[in-house]
Amino acid sequence: GESVGLHLPTLSVQEGDNSIINCAYSNSASDYFIWYKQESGKGPQFIIDIRSNMDKRQGQRVTVLLNKTVKHLSLQIAATQPGDSAVYFCAEKRTGANNLFFGTGTRLTVIP
Amino acid sequence: DTGVSQNPRHKITKRGQNVTFRCDPISEHNRLYWYRQTLGQGPEFLTYFQNEAQLEKSRLLSDRFSAERPKGSFSTLEIQRTEQGDSAMYLCASSGGQGYNEKLFFGSGTQLSVL
Numbered sequence: 001g002e003s004v005g006l007h008l009p010t011l012s013v014q015e016g017d018n019s020i021i022n023c024a025y026s027n028s029a030s031d032y033f034i035w036y037k038q039e040s041g042k043g044p045q046f047i048i049d050i051r052s053n054m055d056k057r058q059g060q061r062v063t064v065l066l067n068k069t070v071k072h073l074s075l076q077i078a079a080t081q082p083g084d085s086a087v088y089f090c091a092e093k094r095t096g097a098n099n100l101f102f103g104t105g106t107r108l109t110v111i112p
Numbered sequence: 113d114t115g116v117s118q119n120p121r122h123k124i125t126k127r128g129q130n131v132t133f134r135c136d137p138i139s140e141h142n143r144l145y146w147y148r149q150t151l152g153q154g155p156e157f158l159t160y161f162q163n164e165a166q167l168e169k170s171r172l173l174s175d176r177f178s179a180e181r182p183k184g185s186f187s188t189l190e191i192q193r194t195e196q197g198d199s200a201m202y203l204c205a206s207s208g209g210q211g212y213n214e215k216l217f218f219g220s221g222t223q224l225s226v227l
Binding site: 034036041042043044045046049089091093098099100101102103104105 | 116118143145152153154155156157160162167168203205214215216217218219220221
């Protein structure tokens, strides 16, 4: 069936290192993707988004890469900090849909 | 604080009771969404409003669930005859502006525990 999923449920990185969080999607009709960060007890917080007509988009310390050929999305966090520890979700918006479909999430733990 | 506000933050109830949650979206946002999130999972879509009109409902939204947005501003989500399986975080999100691609801004959620 159709799904938005993540390759790794957990990721631990050393403070200062770069982090890469991956996401696979299966719906080729999806044309908009978002990464969210969710800290314990809080709602998802928008990080960065990308449209399907783009391959790469950069923000402050974050980069999202989209490979439509293999339906893969990644979030790169540069110089990871303890405050980056959270669960990260990718979400997709399918053409014609009004809502977002979320994956299961990856828990990022930053080791000081 | 001009973000999405949800009340209460936590709700503990006994099975069979009714509960109601409130969401105040970002003031200029015309779209409002309800999602449900269980532990270790991503949020699941429940329903969507554009202004006061409820335009889409998920199959997850059983007949015990009802959502309203009477004046196109705040919204309420009511669950009747709660069951233990209703225990979850209920998230509200809003978005606005023109265009197809939209960012959803989420509130902090209401954590429901059904005993």
